[in-house]
Amino acid sequence: MFFAEDLQADMQNKYNARAIEREAQQYWDEHHLFRAAETTGKPKYYCLSMFPYPSGKLHMGHVRNYTIGDALTRYHRMRGYEVLQPMGWDAFGLPAENAAIANNVPPAQWTYDNIAYMKRQLISLGFAIDWERELATCMPDYYRWNQWLFLRMLERGIVYKKTGAVNWDPVDQTVLANEQVIDGRGWRTGALIEKREIPMYYMAITKYADELLAALDTLPGWPERVKTMQANWIGKSMGVRFAFPYTLEGKDEKLWVFTTRADTIFGVTFCAVAAEHPLAMHAAKRNPKLTAFIDECRRGSAMEAELATMEKKGMRTGIFVTHPLNGEKIEVWIGNYVLMGYGEGAVMGVPAHDERDFHFARQYRLPIRQVIEVPGRTFSTDQWQDWYADKDIGRCIHSGKYDGLDYTHAVDAIAVDLKAKALGEKQVMWRLRDWGISRQRYWGTPIPIIHCAGCGDVPVPDAQLPVVLPEDCVPDGTGNPLNKRPDFVNCKCPRCGQPGRRETDTMDTFVDSSWYYMRFACADQKNSMVDARVKYWLPVDQYIGGIEHAILHLLYSRFWTKVMRELGLIDFDEPFAHLLTQGMVLNEIFFRRSEGGRIVYFNPADVAIELDDSGKRKSVTLKADGQPVESGGMGTMSKSKNNGVDPQSLIEEYGADTARLFMMFASPPEQTLEWSDSGVEGAHRFLRRLWDYCARNERAIRFRDSSVRVNDWTKEDSRLRASRGEIHKILQQANFDYGRMQFNTVASAGMKMLNALEKLPVETTPLNANLPLQSFRNPQLQLMNESVGILLRILNPIVPHITHALWIELGFEKQLGEILSAGWPEVDQTALIQDEIELVLQVHGKLRGNMRVARDADRAQI
């Protein structure tokens, strides 16, 4: 009796993924094959996958992400580049605190344990990572530079302090993340959540809005959809900021608003301000109903998605302002849909030409006054129609001297007149808001500020960095544990030496991930944030990560790059030259609805699916009780839907190469990937076929005779000529698909090539007779040798272990060197010339027949 894993990777044994993969990984490790150097003189290629949050174990999204990155890494390596593929850990964040609450473990310990486990998993998947550059953002020698740059930004006014809204749980006396607020209630306490304004530090990303927008045009390597999303997020709009004058308690005041539709200014029939607006506060002073309404507005979410879909509510303030152009009295309302943080916190209401205002006006019976007309269309106050808001087709009416003007001319004329009255002017407006980075949480980078009664907020001097986060706190869900640590909080004011209080807010984890890709170039640098090696490796040549990061992470990283460039730390403008946004990994969702309406989810592994004779689905039952379950379609793998598949079991059962091949073959990288157990089987079957083919034909493949000239082989034999043409045609396709990063068709090309190899017209008699091969000088064997050499190399980036093993076993290493350095196979253009070509006959676009003609047939012959 023997154990499979004790077998050596040997040609004549059957495909043993475990032994092959262990040997290959040892080989790579012993030869330090993935250590990236700055001194080789080869062109550099920095291939980066988004680093993982160490949540416990890898999920399929990670496996997909890193397989794509690894394929690109190995492909470029074989193409002759010096490739850097680093890995690190986005190690600060909320889940560590949640785990601490649940298990009473310090977040640090939980995080380091997870990192150790996940690192083993990454190694077992065979990724070509330079582990000497590994970093974790929770280590002081990383986050000290967050603090250092924060202080530089503070000096330059890029960091500033103002109040911002947070979710406040009144029971736990703690700030909650949006994720922790469920239906307006705290996830642990069930208490109604309030919005609370607290002082926070902000990064002035809006100062860079223009450049962040314009520079999108300098990124041809980014997907159009991501650039469009970012452009819309930044949201540059040209409009008019203007004021409604009013008198309050004898003082002349102005209510400022911003609008992109100044041409509809004569249609204003009300104004609306946010609940936090000073005017609202003032009105509420003597009106308990308003106070109650403002409180109601303060409950409820600060999330845009909820604001946009919730019922629009408003209340009169009894305060009137004056229309700046026609002098009419306009009443000010408080609207729950007006955001204090956006624009002026106040808007003009034009019900006739803004859909939201229209519905608001109908609800509260406010006048609707049409001021734009379109010939041939009838305006009705009963029903909203889309053309009411179309600025491109109408002209002004009921607008005094502006009547008859189109959008552009009306806005210009109105802006000029407002400016003459000192009541407004044209202004660029950004949708983008400044980035609030303060978090009232423990597991993050401490903000390096000391509060002093005498000196105010004092920056921690550089010499005292890093401000080290104590690693032994165990959060309990009630407030920030740092506040309960006198040893952390109590300190001396660096300016006056009096007792001070250390800031206990930490930084948003997006800060950590905004520059980690630079630190990989110089992870061991103790004396500065970055050094000359950053100049060598950056910008990242290829960045790969989930589409869900298309806006925030990528925008913040671009912003940090621009700040660091301004500080003279780096000399490039954009961090990522090429971007690949991979799709999510989905799996089918199975569930039952219990009597109470509660939904119970079942893992697909626990569900049995029965098919009928035509392969269609007949029944879906739970294995445990044989009773039917419902299918909820495909959804992203998640804990809540219980539809995840653990990559570890996949690796253990089939091996890393099977996992990698399935991931790459199942769909193109940018699309969602649907999990399929039988697809995994298929991938494994292919690898077994590849191994068996090579084992069966080992003698033939090994045969090579350098005295036989490539072009001579096929001259006399049209079947061989056609076979070699087919191989090179598939190679050409694989090259094209590597170029466009469509790995599913690369894998498909590998399968086609193996199919073609198996049909190769090879005379096997001399092989089976065990005669000395050299006496045959057989061009068929030469073709076999060439083709297998091509096949192993085009597959290597996807399934590196099996191809590494076969390369050595078949003697290619002696012929061409180690597979990673063997060079990429070249398409022989002469092999692609076909003797005959097929002509397709179409009539009115319909197929009406086809014919084969000789390559050199002339018009008359055809």
Place this chain on the structure above:
RNA sequence: GCCGGGAUGGCGGAACUGGUAGACGCACCGGACUCAAAAUCCGGCGGUAGCGAUACCGUGGGGGUUCGAUUCCCCCUCCCGGCACCA
């Protein structure tokens, strides 16, 4: 709600620049091998009609441009991602 993306056989997907729709794989069906099963190998496989050659239909739905549309344009439906404190 707003922004972005997607929809092709029973399933995942292919079709590069508007030119043979369904490559490759999965599932399924038939056959070989086997005492048998698994594995493996060979063959079939969009739908309808037909013994057949073949004909017609067919890329989410509706319309348009074109000699010709999965591909370009307009409208609609459903699904997915993001919406600023999940990462």
